[in-house]
């Protein structure tokens with residue numbers, strides 16, 4: 101009887117023996133770029149509350165309503181994109197990487213945390229400073245009911261959910277004889293393309309308006325926040341683009357051709373929605389034409405991050421916006437507050453000694469009261 105029990109226990113323990121848990125060893129490079137992205141990401145870390153938005157209020161309060169509306173709607177579009185990039189986009193791509201890629205996962209998870217906890221939160225901070233609760237509620241309802249915005253979210257998140265499904269299949273059914281590794285790789289590649297389209301392309305129609313103001317020295321604090329977000333998103337798009345290229349290189353020529361067609365079809369599907377979304381926001385401020393040029397400019401950049409040739413002809417982007425976009429060449433200008441002289445807020449705990457005042461000061465304070 102006892103022998104039989106031992107055999108039974110062995111059987112139960114068998115699958116556990118197969119599992120090998122390992123730790124992330126940062127002493128060994130996983131590749132020649134991930135640790136550089138790690139350093140860059142962490143050195144860029146910032147918090148939404150580090151930037152006071154109060155100085156913008158005197159400009160905001162005198163803006164005409166159509167301009168306020170356009171500004172707020174753009175930030176809402178950005179909120180929706182960042183929310184889902186944080187909730188599912190980055191986490192699902194991270195989970196899809198093979199188990200031994202601990203450093204890559206760490207970099208993606210860090211990026212994912214920034215999307216919602218920092219970027220989306222920052223847009224909310226701007227709303228809370230500029231607008232009433234009722235206006236904020238109405239704005240979010242506008243986004244929830246916007247046909248094109250919802251369609252864009254559905255398309256992007258659709259590829260994330262599909263990869264989520266494949267992650268599950270890989271984890272629990274990869275021993276099955278019908279398991280198709282190529283199908284998994286294709287789902288992974290498509291989700292990465294969706295991610296790069298979001299990071300390097302779709303965000304930018306929303307960035308355009310704050311940059312347009314920033315380039316003219318207006319709403320500078322919000323513009324500073326947009327610059328910090330933009331700096332993050334640009335390395336996010338580069339990193340995921342690089343991972344996508346690695347996956348793409350493993351495919352057969354035939355499959356590469358098929359997926360190149362898909363990359364362009366998906367681009368055009370999003371482009372159609374993006375154009376209508378731009379019209380619905382920018383017609384009211386006569387900037388639709390300019391913003392659509394910017395949309396095509398950034399679609400090309402996203403394709404280049406993915407290793408593909410540009411799709412659209414090159415066009416001249418509004419120099420005011422390019423001025424706001426270029427974070428590297430800015431010089432500090434104390435009068436307009438323009439520049440990337442951003443510093444993190446420093447704080448320290450209150451101590452008992454902080455409440456010991458000089459006698460002189462107390463006397464003069466009491467004197468003032470009299």
Ligand SMILES: [Fe+2]
Pocket residue numbers: 182185214215216219329332333
């Ligand atoms: Fe983000």
Ligand SMILES: [Fe+2]
Pocket residue numbers: 185211215299332333336337
């Ligand atoms: Fe991002």
